[in-house]
Amino acid sequence: MTLPVEEVRLSLPHIELAAHLYGPEDGRPVLAVHGWMDNAMSFARLIPKLRGLRIVAVDLAGHGHSDHRPPGAGYSLWDNVYDLLQVAEQFGWQRFSLLGHSMGAIVATLLAGSLPQRVERLALIDAIIPHTVAPEEAPGELAKALEAQLAFDARRKRVHATFEKAVEARMKARVPVNREAAELLAQRGVMPVPGGYIWRTDSRLTLPSPVRFTLPQALAFVRRLACPVKLIMPSAGMLKKTSGAEALLRSLSIEISELPGGHHLHLEDEAGAQAVADCFNRFFQAT
Template sequence: MGSAVIKQSGYSDVHLEFDSKAIAGRRWGSIAGEPVLALHGWLDNCASFDRLAPMLKGVNLVALDMAGHGRSYHRSPHANYNIWEETEDILGAAEALGWRRFSLLAHSRGAIAGMIAAGAFPGRVKRLALIDGLVPPSAEDAQAPDILARAIAQRARYTRMRKAPVYQTFTQAVEARMNGMFPLSAWAARVLTERGVRPVEGGFTWSNDPRLMATSTAKLNGAQIRAFMSRLNMPVRLVLAEGGIEGMIERLRPVLKGYENIAVQVMAGSHHLHMESGAEGIAAWFGPFLRGEADPAA
């Protein structure tokens, strides 16, 4: 995989302020292009789109560092990172950009947040282009007390007791990212780490809010997930990775039944296939879609 093929280029830094929040990100393309907001996955950052974004011509793509990630704000000590709360930041960022209607390009946790935002505000979202993510695992109602208790305990632990590791060198941080929950190529790990660490005494540590490691204080049940899905009146394209999250393809098959507006393609690659050679195939399928061009293959 040659560096020339995956060279990151053509972006400018973005800083958005709204509701006493500061969101950082990157912009690719022309301001005259179709507005697209890009949402990364859990513990990633906007550099997640460094390979895919330059391939998507004719769009005005702004990739965000979501709250608690990269160079964006961390939520207050008394707040949580429940996934549905991302909706406020998604709409706030769009308002700060002057976008009334826009499309969403999203990966993993960002894809779930995008689905929830689009279901809550279907009049704002023109199209959904999702990568290896759609709905959260559902919870049974009877699990609610245990979920809340676990979330409170975890937040306390990560707030007061967890110390992020310090790596003596940047290379050590990159190696740790390569060998995380989802193994990454050296290039993908490097660009995410460049955006995801901060210097401290003794080396580098992660800039992500440690409270992102805590589970949500509540989880959606099956009926609630179906309610959000039923409001997706816009066209949706979903790429699933053959080597992605274990069991996801099988888990989503019953969820997708009856949704004729959701087109699905299974592509070769890992969970981060948009940062690998799979980016070319994704761009070929998503590009015309995000530009709003008629596509007989949809």
């Protein structure tokens, strides 16, 4: 199945983002938000299977074809939340839905929990709240982040001899994907440089977060949601591998569907993408 896609540049007041624009102009407005170190191609298999939606699939700052944040700036979750809100403003969307995977699902939840009056529906894949820490761990988390920033050297970006080597590197990354998924992400994420190819993603995205929410703080965003929520939980995904996560999720007022597959089930093969699309089509079309 194919769906016409338009490449757009979004000049926000503070940064320029790139995005793919899909679907009929009168469709339900949806912002699609990819995961950490991915890009808008994360949804290349899923979005053509969704019906009746006007989807803006963004490259988050520092990913894909979007600008990197300026020197001295970081990549906090709430900065991404603000970017998404500005994208909605640019399209004139006072009410919109969110589709998020992994980190993108977390960012979407934070936005929907912060401004519940703006969000109609929340569709999530394998994540909902960020990694949390106990209050007494906060100083150590900040110390670790500060030390990492002092030691950071942007010149260390790895150059791969061939495009294929860059693809293979993504297959073996911290969050691995199969070859088909890596090749799709590489279409938007890899660029030629002298001596080979590099991934466009900003190396600062690998730095540890200086501040993390406590569990009560993170759950406060979920409990403030005022829209229907659909969470896809892959059988071999991250949520299933996180101790205590499933029991916690079952205690929340959200709709959960478990599907076979891994963390990138919507991208790695057509069957996984179709299974996710079937769930989300029913979700978005429900009255």
